[in-house]
Structures are given as structure tokens and as C-alpha cells.
Amino acid sequence: MFHAISNHESRSEDPRGIDPETAASQLREILGASGKGQGILSQQRALIEWAHREKRISNSHHELTNFRPGGLEHLILHDVQGGLVYKLTYGGSFGRTVRKISNGLAPASPLEYFDRWAIHNDLFSKFTQVVGIFDSAGCPQILVAQKALQGEIPTISDVDTFMRLAGFKPLQNMEFAWKNDALGVCIFDARPANFLSILGNPVPFDLIPVRL
Secondary structure, X not given: OOHHHHOHHHOOOXXXXXXXXXXXXXHHHHHHHHOOOOOHHHHHHHHHHHHHHOOOXXXXXXXXXXXXXXXXXXXXXXXXXXXXXXXXXXOOOOOEEOXXXXXXXXXXXXXXXXXXXHHHHHHXXXXXXXXXXXXEOOEEEEEEEEEOOOOEOOXXXXXXXXXXXXXXXXXXXXXXXXEEOOOOXXXXXXXXXXXXXXXXXXXXXXXXXXXX
């Protein structure tokens, strides 16, 4: 399934993934058909079923050895030849989300993770795709691919200007958090490290957007 990651010569720049919104819709379909609700365990089972159905699953531990820690949410693999960055969630975790602002960031579910990238693509550049999952003893890890960006980390002031021009206002008493009532979206973890400055303009690549 993920032969493309380790065989650069046989792969084009297409990460062979699908749109996160499509992945989220397919996962909701499986959850709805199961009739077992959308709890975390139901979502994990549905995620594995989805990956088998869509032929987007790998059990290869060899491929995992090439990934390196990239922060609190992902393991990272840079594909220089393909111009891609692969991001793999840690085992048993699916990135972060916010369900209640006063509680801050919390572990996300598979569906929340797909929705996050769907919103991210919708708001900003559409360069993130869902490749599939690695499954080890029923503990799935989601793999996404992004087009690699080249640039410098912008200043806090540059990020602040970017967010305000995009129609967002800072949330009170929470760092790196913004809200756009017209769009019905809050964005979290909008720190400079999650942007790159390209031709003088901040480009977000790893924010945490959540629908209100």
C-alpha cells in the first residue's frame, strides 16, 4: 500500500492520497451503518474497516523506521525527491483538537482528525491528503501527505497580521487561538512554528481548526 514512500523512482509527486473531506464522509458512512455511535473505540474500529475497504492500510514496520518525531502530534518523513512531507500520528492518538475552550487542547478522534484537515484545506491551501493508516495490533496511526514548503518561520507580528486579514480575532485568555464568527471556525495552535513565510507572506501548514 505505502510502497510509494520507500520507492521514489516509481512515484510521481501525487502522494496517492484522498481529500480529507472524502475520508471523513466515508468514515461517517461506516459509523452510521454500524449503529454503534461515534465513541472513540467505535471510530477506531471504523477507521480500520475504512482502511481495509479503501485499500489504504499497511502493517509494515520497516517503513515506520524512517519516520522521526516532529512534535506532539506527528512523526515526520521528508520525501525530498517527491517534494512531500509525510505526517504520521502517534499510536493510539490522532492529533489534537479543542472541544471546550476552557480545557484547551485534547486528544482528537479519527473523525476529528479528518475534519481538521478538511477545514484546513478549505480555509487555506489544499495541499494535505489522507494517504491511509498503519495498523499495529489494532492501534491505527493515520498517515497524511503535504506538499513540502520552503521558507522561513514568520514573526509573531506577521502571523497576527495574517490572521486578522483573514477575518479572525484573538480569543481571550488563550494563546495562539483565533475565532471567526462569520465562518463559524476557531483556530488553535496558530504559533509561528506552524507557518512558513513564502515571498513575505505567512502560509499555515499545521494549524488546528475546529467548527463552532
